[in-house]
Amino acid sequence: MLIIGEKINGTRKQVGAAVVARDADFIQDLARRQAQAGATYLDINAGTGKTEPDDLVWLVQTVQSAVDLPLCVDSASPAALRAALPFCTQTPLVNSISGERARLEGVLPVVAELGCPVVALAADDSGIAKDVEGRLAVVERVLQATRAAGVADGLVYVDPLVLPLAGLATSGTVSLEAMRAVKERFPEVNLCIGLSNLSYGLPARSLINRVFLAFAVQAGLDAALVDPTDTALMQELLAAEMVLGRDPYCRRYTTAYRQGAYGFSAKPSAASSGLDAAR
């Protein structure tokens, strides 16, 4: 599972200001904290200003001089991507294309030329469909385009997207079903998800996001765009993989616990409570 740290995002106020001010300390601190928390990729987004190409190049260099992680370069601007991608020292993931015409015509050629893996959002110029079939129709069109451009399915990370549950009760299940359907129809394609829209407008958002993440893992998720410093979320992810039989001998889980990773604080008593006597 790729854990893509989401925090270096120039559309967030503080990060945007740090990019403008070339505040390397602020950015590098965000990078280091996410790496330490367990991120295996870092998303970097320089905002959408006129100086985006220069800003994105600066971000790539600034982050890479702080941490040794591959980057998820997050931009809708072909010019910014063309400027920044050559500075990546490890193969970057490009975030993102979609069924939107401008993105597909602008970003896809860059990705195809450089041979980068790319996130593909299940949205088009009419927005995000409310049902599974609508999402899949967009995914199919995007995959036709990536294939036509010579991008192998294995380089594509489909993000089925999530709408806010507060507005659509079936939002979670639609996204989960779309994930299963994508894996079934396009077995080489990877699945990626950004979580936070799901809980928009609801309280205790981290709880909702992590429960959905566990279901997404079950549905075949390969990459998650998350806040890796949310330790409850990281613990849920680790436990979900173990419960789903993907952690032989529970080794990753018990090692993380012993090492105090993901906010675990090992207590001698926690492991020693006995077999439940209810039965």
Added chain:
Amino acid sequence: MLIIGEKINGTRKQVGAAVVARDADFIQDLARRQAQAGATYLDINAGTGKTEPDDLVWLVQTVQSAVDLPLCVDSASPAALRAALPFCTQTPLVNSISGERARLEGVLPVVAELGCPVVALAADDSGIAKDVEGRLAVVERVLQATRAAGVADGLVYVDPLVLPLAGLATSGTVSLEAMRAVKERFPEVNLCIGLSNLSYGLPARSLINRVFLAFAVQAGLDAALVDPTDTALMQELLAAEMVLGRDPYCRRYTTAYRQGAYGFSAKPSAASSGLDAAR
């Protein structure tokens, strides 16, 4: 979803001592705390001593005079069940029969006679099968027996059981698949689960139990034998039902949050953080 509070269990040291000493305050406190925490049933188990029939009658009466909840009467003794069930003021759930010959021959006639719903464990005299087919074979045999005894499928709560993940990496998935298969083959039958064996021998057990519970809800769970005072578990359950589209308008979730139920402590800021800007 039936939330069956598991804490009044005489095979646990303190509870067993309270039963022997007829310490009504101790038992009633456990009953009230579980009811307040959100239990909709209370499991009561008087231990397995020679005085079990009298002990179970005392427990039924003691618990019922403290809380207004139906009981899940937990005993393998036909004599104890026959003694205690008539004292239940609301239809009790009997916990349990299984494929074990003694339980089937002893407890099933009591259940059939009184028309009570009953938990049926997917185990027999050779123990708990490690694979889905083995569990299902036992379930089928038990259901043949319940049907033959005139107990409708809708009165049966099949518990597929869980083995410790520490000894069997597929333990979670076997139980989840067994649940799905039971619902498919016997659509009238209900599903019940006791969680805690899954995490036996592992640290941070509550985390593992609640993640599995979310998957079990997805697999069609109707009743869970849990510690309702585990607020993280209750929150996970609430969030799982909402994420799975079973909480129209998010009403149960937001109401619980506003009322500070399940350990939620409403903070004005939690609901007001904006739509994630990553995309």
